[in-house]
Amino acid sequence: xxxxxxxxxxxxxxxxxxxxxxxxxxxxxxxxxxxxxxxxxxxxxxxxxxxxxxxxxxxxxxxxxxxxxxxxxxxxxxxxxxxxxxxxxxxxxxxxxxxxxxxxxxxxxxxxxxxxxxxxxxxxxxxxxxxxxxxxxxxxxxxxxxxxxxxxxxxxxxxxxxxxxxxxxxxxxxxxxxxxxxxxxxxxxxxxxxxxxxxxxxxxxxxxxxxxxxxxxxxxxxx
Ligand code: AMP
Numbered sequence: 500x501x502x503x504x505x506x507x508x509x510x511x512x513x514x515x516x517x518x519x520x521x522x523x524x525x526x527x528x529x530x531x532x533x534x535x536x537x538x539x540x541x542x543x544x545x546x547x548x549x550x551x552x553x554x555x556x557x558x559x560x561x562x563x564x565x566x567x568x569x570x571x572x573x574x575x576x577x578x579x580x581x582x583x584x585x586x587x588x589x590x591x592x593x594x595x596x597x598x599x600x601x602x603x604x605x606x607x608x609x610x611x612x613x614x615x616x617x618x619x620x621x622x623x624x625x626x627x628x629x630x631x632x633x634x635x636x637x638x639x640x641x642x643x644x645x646x647x648x649x650x651x652x653x654x655x656x657x658x659x660x661x662x663x664x665x666x667x668x669x670x671x672x673x674x675x676x677x678x679x680x681x682x683x684x685x686x687x688x689x690x691x692x693x694x695x696x697x698x699x700x701x702x703x704x705x706x707x708x709x710x711x712x713x714x715x716x717x718x719x720x721x722x
Contacts, residue, residue, distance in 0.1 A: 500525060500712050501605060503583045503596075505682060506613030507675045509620035509627075511698040511704070513636050515613070516584045518705045524621060526571055526577060527599045529584040529714040530563045535660075548592065553661050555670030557588060559677060564595045571603040580607050593685050610686040611708065613697030617672070624668050 500523065504512040513529065516570050520527040534552060540716035547559050567586050571577055587593040600606055626638045628648075632655025637644050644650065662671065686692040691713075695704050 500580045501608045503610040505605050505610050505696050507615055507620055508671045509623040510613035510615040512584050512613060514701040515704050516582045517636060518701055519582055525580045525582050527582045527584060530566060530586040533566055534558060555662055555667035555674065557674050560589055560591045564592055567598050571599050572606060587682055590681050590685060594684045607691060609691050609693045611693045611695055612683055613695050615697030619698050621668060624663045625665065627663055627681050628659055630655040631658055682684065
């Protein structure tokens with residue numbers, strides 16, 4: 500399964516990616532995760548992007564595209580399958596991704612677009628908690644951890660992302676509508692867009708996607 504996950508912040512891309520990654524052992528490439536890791540480690544790149552990310556703005560196309568390009572051109576396992584999450588976010592990134600996937604010989608099967616309503620986005624993002632250890636995503640109301648503040652998967656500490664507050668969410672939504680939304684038509688015109696109901700539970704979306712990919716393909720990714 501070679502999948503690009505599209506949709507506004509809070510559409511459930513990360514949660515769906517988590518299910519696909521854990522069950523099918525698919526490599527998950529999240530530009531947001533990569534950038535947060537750089538920030539956590541205090542690298543020059545992390546320091547460069549911190550203010551932009553904390554403000555809910557988009558990091559430059561050059562920076563994120565280079566990260567994705569490096570990964571695709573060096574990791575040959577991606578030919579068998581991948582989940583691309585949070586990239587592309589601008590039309591320029593989408594065009595560059597086409598070129599990268601061609602050069603890496605990793606064409607996408609489809610771009611899964613999670614359509615979501617604004618109240619759902621706000622509810623999801625303000626209640627979202629992420630594990631510092633393994634990156635597991637939960638929600639204080641919808642998917643509460645068994646023990647407050649502790650990750651169910653690895654026992655790590657749960658934290659709230661600095662950009663998951665109402666003011667920054669507003670900026671992220673504006674960025675999404677201006678820069679990312681046009682990508683939906685871009686993939687629709689290429690005939691690779693698959694629309695999904697982003698307000699539905701991630702487990703339901705997972706089942707839909709699995710049904711779409713045949714059993715043979717599924718077995719291939721399970722070991
Ligand atoms: P995410 O975890 O996907 O919500 O991304 C968190 C933040 O990282 C975004 O709000 C952006 O500031 C930055 N970011 C992640 N991916 C991209 C991208 N493809 N283009 C530009 N900025 C990005």
